[in-house]
Amino acid sequence: MADLRTSFAGLELKNPLIVSSSGLTNSAAKNKKWEEAGAAAVVLKSVFEEQILLHAGQMENYGHTEGDDYMVQYVRNHQLNETISLIRDTKEQCSIPVIASINCHSDSEWGEYAALFEQAGADALEINILSLRTARDYQAGSFQQMHVNVLKQVIKDIKIPVVVKLGSNLTAPVAMADRLSAHGAAGIVLFNRFYQPDIDIEKLEYTSGNVFSSPADLYNGLRWTAILSSKLPNFPVALSGGVHDGDAMVKALLAGASAVQVCSAIYQQGPDVITKMLDRVAAWQESKGFASLAAYRGRMNASAVGGEELFERTQFMRYYSSKAE
Template sequence: MDLTTDYMGMKLRSPLVPSASPLTGDIDNIVWMEDAGAAAVVLPSLFEEQLSMESYELHHHLTYGTESFPESLTYFPEPENFRLGPDEYLELIYKAKQKVKIPLIASLNGSSLDGWTDYARMLEQAGAAALELNIYSVQTDPDKTSDQIEQSYINMFQVVKAAVAIPVSVKLSAYFTNMANIAKRFDQAGVDALVLFNRFYQPDINLETLEVQPHVLLSTPQAMRLPLRWIAILYHRIHADLAATSGIHTAHDVLKMLMAGANITMLCAVLLRHGINHLRCIEQEMREWMEKHEYESVKQLQGSMSQKNCPNPSAFERAQYMRALQTYKPEWGRIYEPSYYHG
């Protein structure tokens, strides 16, 4: 059975790729992942603030004025030390490259042009097979238009793409007015792949300490519906490859993403919960399902349930929305009619 797939010009043994996480920042784990069947590995994100002096400016704005009233002295958290600095990140790539044969995809996380190009070249020289731009930016300026924001992302990609010879993907959030349009614009700009989607981790407020604190919730299988929908819409409408991420926990999730049109599926939360060896279970279950349903290859699956032959995807999506609402029945039984209610 042929599980191979193509991604950004690389031929991979399967569509199973561990995504950026604390697990992928350790050389022993990367070796373990290759042994367990990972086709490639995305390294943890290297943040823009690690490459410039902007972290000091960020700290200034976070702490400015807090001494004005005692109850807010500890409201904003001190910036924590990054686990991997720029030099350590380069060393990770270089040393891991000596121990594994699978492609190592470096990840850069930022929101401006500063510091990206020089370091992108260094990542390439250290041995990264490809680069993933993880664009994370929460826009708070009410005077900035959506077109200005989107064009800044395109510009950022183009600058990095021009600086390196290795493939470059972009990891996007789902919060665009027209996802199809921004995908097309990146495609026209020459992006090698789109990774759908980035997850925004929303902070929380600790009522006891009066501090804003990070709150990380690992994805659940329900999260896969959003990338599943958009990959099915974009498949064969853009030339760039498509990587599915978020909510992929089982072999069935992987198979659905492939049928929608994904080239690869990225795994994170499931490996954090169940361990790296769980890759073996997912691959084995994939093989069993494909054999049972007489599929001989991943490429035979890919895009088979996409919307490439649908003349009007918008009408299709609206029809599915209406169908879902009109056919739903509550699990607990009958819906009460107005006459059953008593004031």
């Protein structure tokens, strides 16, 4: 059997396939199923700050006008208890690392919750700051600063590794990653997937666009993985987005990813896709004569192929010159 071992953010993994945070990972029974199919780790369904505030707001509308803070606290505790049970149950049933996840868009009291997740047995924590900035008076750089503030809040009382999952809307992911690394993040996940609004032109209504990614969604993550792994070689990257088969996994690893996170492909194809993807990576690795994953990880990152230019202007020019012929 090919040696697919890797490490990501201080976690020793039997292979690079992590099931990413979603409804796929909201029960211990499901997590057990992914483990049996071969997954090396799971990121649990996130606790959503947005949801907590929304629920608290709804309760307020039902007449609980006094003690708003109490309501927010009540809903928060309820959601936190659910996550704590999920961590405990998954740790009981699975032997792979379990990564808890917080989805937040403000720098509130996440530190307290991070400590509870650590106590419940989480092996690592992923913080996910997916948010759009639409204010006219937005101050350049404040969104990036919020990432750092949230990380500082979360990290201060815990010892487990903390990973930051970025949205793809940041101007300069390398500078962001550098700051996060300097403030103690153990790794980075590129990228989260935004809700995609679409318009039904018959009903004149907004609808949800594709919930799931397609294989073509791989390329942006691939580009930034190749650049980041060359600029910050000691800051591990997990690529998330558009990893639908073993070939995409190989590409992510060659670009320098330490791991991949997979979601849509599992929703669409079930647990077997995990096994198929791992078999494909193993077969490819053997066919190329690589004794281990470490022998080729990052072999095609930006510095290995002559610098970032390839990921910027050159490819663009080449494409158009070949089309013009």
